[in-house]
Amino acid sequence: MSSLIKSPKDFWTGVVYFGFGAIAFWIARDYSFGTASRMGAGYFPTVLSGLLMVFGLLALLRGVTRNGKPFGVFAWKQALLIFASTVAFGLLLLRAGLIIALIVLILGSASASSKFRFEWKALLMALGLIVFCVLVFIKGLGLPMPLLGSWFGD
């Protein structure tokens, strides 16, 4: 396979563009296309997704014909940790409350860094940040975020 793909960046860009274009095209079939003088809801998205598929095909073509740079390292671990701790914050905010959600977000994301050590300095920073958020966002700006969420019976 790797002998076929000469420029991985072009090739995978092509896959992404073509894939998105195809899905968007497929979904847009449900919207009325209309005519040029009376564009329906499907007109613009159909044209755009068609265009995206064309760009995708061109990139795919370039990926198998022209030599390009390799990918380099992927920061999978870091990307997943940042993604997961962000999602976890969203899930926990209303259920467990702001304090617990922040602890999970801060320590979870910080562990994505190779320089992170679980020590008093890090904990102190996290604590300071949490106090700051509670004071500014809840007390000061009055954002509707519970300190302790529905799990604690409020």
Place this chain on the structure above:
Amino acid sequence: MDVDIFANLWLGLQTAGSFINLFYCLVGVVLGTSIGVLPGLGPVATIAMLLPITFGLPPVSSLIMLAGIFYGAQYGGSTTAILINLPGESSSIVTALDGHEMAKQGRAGKALATAALASFFAGTVTTVLIALFSPPLAEVALKFGPAEYFSLMVLGLVASVVLAHGSLLHALGMIVFGLLLGVVGTDVNSGVARYSFDLPELIDGINFVVVAMGVFGLGEIISNLENESERSLLVKKVTGLMLNKEDFKAIAAPVLRGSLLGSILGILPGGGAMLSSFAAYALEKKVSKNAANFGKGAIEGVAAPEAANNAGAQASFIPMLTLGIPSNPVMALMIGAMIIQGIQPGPSVMVEQPALFWGLVASMWIGNLMLVILNLPLIGLWVKMVSVPYHLLFPAILVFCVIGVFSLANTSFDIYFMAIFGLAGYLFRKLECEPAPMLLGFILGPMMEEFLRRALLLSKGSPMVFITRPISATMLVLAALVMVTVLLPALRKKREEVFVEDD
């Protein structure tokens, strides 16, 4: 005509000079600088992060504050570039070349003062230019019909691609991808909820703050974590801010040239701070008597690009305010903010809301003045902030992003979406697909569809309307020319050379 300009500027100064607006301008400048100075945070991420704060303000104050955040962040980026050679944004890259050399030689104070004064001078020049050129441009734009607007947007999007680095094909795809994302939500004409997957949160479309914070905030964090290199701060304490007579003599001409070049390039769609600073540095290297010292700590090498980048950044407000066309992602965010405030960006803003328009223009000059007055004495504080290590910083950035996004509609749904866009932003960076054109497309998408619909309705479905109307045809021809020139082999090589320093 001249009397009008003074009357307009006077109205602007009155608006911007009111206590409350001065206050928000100050808050914006200080917040923008303090966040922009943090390593690894450019103006787009800074503005996206701070946008939610401004939504509750009256329109004039919120735009004044956002503009303040913008040039504060821009200035903060230059400080970081000079002190630790880590430009937070592409337009400071050139500043880092000579500025960081100066810092190494113990002349950090002079480099920072030069950057501040050059930016202030450029800001003053550009404010006057905006006042002079916006009214006639808006006059022309008021005659535009839907066909002209559609073609203008095509030109703006194409031009933005040319100035993005990397493959043209990848960038064109990103534009279309952004336009498609803009389609998500209820179609204004038929009421059909498009691409909403039966999720009630998607019926109003995706909030642009969610996209911007995900792609530019979270995506940048992941990219920065990919290679965590140790950046040492050279200067613990900055002294010797004062410039002497020779310094002033050395920078006078470069600053003037940089300001003029920056304002011209900034007006062009797709132009702005980055192109301006690159071009000004290249020009100065050709004409300066001190050319041999460029790259080795030449004060001219700091003055010219700093003036140009500030002039370019500010001049990019001209197409945004008069035509409603964003020439870079920052202006795209400004347009998004205007729409949220209930203002339809375009030539009518100047006529219908003169206080808002001229207040914003006048606030730019006031903001630049505040930057000079504030930053020179506060430099010690900025030095401290620059030295915050990234591994302690990014969790805090993330906290502000999630809370900011949550506050948009008080729903966790937006946080999940931001996380997805963060991941997508990182993947696009790995694929060498610049995310900036996507954001432009995303903001312009709904407007483009509406103009296309109206243009074709008026022409009874004939696409010839875009070619038979002279202004529209001119813009499409320009867009085609821009594309062809990029594809020409000679220029293509040159373009790669220009952007090679970007990596």
